[in-house]
Amino acid sequence: MDNILNYSLEELSNWMKENKESAFRSKQVFSWIYKGVWKFEDMKNLPKTTIEKLNNSFSIEKPKIVHKYESKLDKTTKFLFAFNDGNIIESVVMKYKHGNSICISTQVGCRMGCKFCASTLEGRIRNLTAGEMLAEVLLAQETIGERISNIVLMGSGEPLDNFDNVTKFIELVNADYGLNIGQRHITLSTCGLVPKIYELADKGYSITLAISLHASNDKRRREIMPIAKKYSIDEILKACDYYIEKTKRRITFEYSLVSGINDSVEDAIELSQLLKGRLCHVNLIPVNEIKENTLRRPSKKTIEEFERTLNKYKIEVTVRREMGSDIDAACGQLRRKYLEGRD
Ligand code: SAH
Numbered sequence: 001m002d003n004i005l006n007y008s009l010e011e012l013s014n015w016m017k018e019n020k021e022s023a024f025r026s027k028q029v030f031s032w033i034y035k036g037v038w039k040f041e042d043m044k045n046l047p048k049t050t051i052e053k054l055n056n057s058f059s060i061e062k063p064k065i066v067h068k069y070e071s072k073l074d075k076t077t078k079f080l081f082a083f084n085d086g087n088i089i090e091s092v093v094m095k096y097k098h099g100n101s102i103c104i105s106t107q108v109g110c111r112m113g114c115k116f117c118a119s120t121l122e123g124r125i126r127n128l129t130a131g132e133m134l135a136e137v138l139l140a141q142e143t144i145g146e147r148i149s150n151i152v153l154m155g156s157g158e159p160l161d162n163f164d165n166v167t168k169f170i171e172l173v174n175a176d177y178g179l180n181i182g183q184r185h186i187t188l189s190t191c192g193l194v195p196k197i198y199e200l201a202d203k204g205y206s207i208t209l210a211i212s213l214h215a216s217n218d219k220r221r222r223e224i225m226p227i228a229k230k231y232s233i234d235e236i237l238k239a240c241d242y243y244i245e246k247t248k249r250r251i252t253f254e255y256s257l258v259s260g261i262n263d264s265v266e267d268a269i270e271l272s273q274l275l276k277g278r279l280c281h282v283n284l285i286p287v288n289e290i291k292e293n294t295l296r297r298p299s300k301k302t303i304e305e306f307e308r309t310l311n312k313y314k315i316e317v318t319v320r321r322e323m324g325s326d327i328d329a330a331c332g333q334l335r336r337k338y339l340e341g342r343d
Helices: 009-018 024-033 048-057 130-144 159-174 194-203 218-224 233-247 265-275 300-312 333-339
Strands: 064-070 077-082 088-096 099-103 107-109 124-127 148-153 186-190 208-212 251-257 280-286 317-319
Touching: 009 024, 064 130, 077 130, 088 130, 088 333, 099 130, 124 159, 130 148, 130 159, 148 159, 159 186, 159 194, 186 194, 194 233, 208 233, 233 251, 251 300, 265 280, 265 300, 280 300, 300 317
Parallel strands: 099 148, 148 186, 186 208, 208 251, 251 280, 280 317
Antiparallel strands: 064 077, 077 088, 088 099, 107 124
16 A cells, blocks of 8 residues: 655645645644544544545555664663564654754665764665654654754665655645745755765755765775765765765765774864865764774874864864663664674
8 A cells, every 4th residue: 555654745636635624724734643643543633534535545654663762871862663564674863952853864775884883784685765764753753753954865765766656755844834844954965976966966856965085096986885985075075076066055974983994183184185175064973883893083193183183174073972772773783683693
């Protein structure tokens, strides 16, 4: 059956018309769905006949919460969700003073193969649909009992490798009949699929683009990110410039610091020279260590020195604050642990 969460208002209105229902019923249905109602029977203002037709054509696919972990150190909550086909993904809710933010998965697994990442170890199993991504947000919101006002597409998966579903999801959460989350409150992170960055820029959204750079030259980048064999840093930066020109949005460059690999002062200088003069900002992420590899995070001193060097060259930089470190709230670790049966 068709998952109604994949539908836009326009699509559902068309369905209503084709099924001899008034188009305004679609608005009513969505107002319930986006309030977190998961059964057509519970939509109080719908006639019985409409409910029956909806039930004959649609499901409202609600994932199961396999586990919910709450950090004792901060207010981070991590969810393991299972879809009907048994696939498991993770999402993380972080509470900040300015509101609640959710980090969602866009694929089951990932095929990008970045060396440091736990989500990619078994490749990509499948894409998530727009409705499945939406369900991550709806269910998380329902569970914490508070509105989620920010979305980062930074969980498992490569969002631009699932372009059509991801852009539809962005439109659904942004819509006023949907979750009404402003595009400026949405961040999409990519390892740099260049043609798709252009396509995204042409969509005309005002979402924040984050690029997983992680190295200041192609040779080093190729050692840790297979995608670097396909697209050079130069090509990525050209696509970023196009994105900035189109959207006037500041780009974030993510840089995971790995001891002895990309954390020297020379690396920081090279990175500064690459990014000089761009509307951008660097987010340093001390690598989250996973047991499947030997990559380790640099010392605090090395991290601070890297940050200082970027500052010296007038590059805006922040070091990502670690949240939920007691619940493996990072980068696909929880799902793996669960799949390995260690939980
Ligand atoms: N595929 C997308 C989004 C998912 S990963 C991308 O590559 O951007 C989100 C961010 O976490 C990326 O910057 C990714 O490189 C980073 N990341 C993945 N595993 C990590 C780890 N073990 N430690 C630090 N950062 C990691």
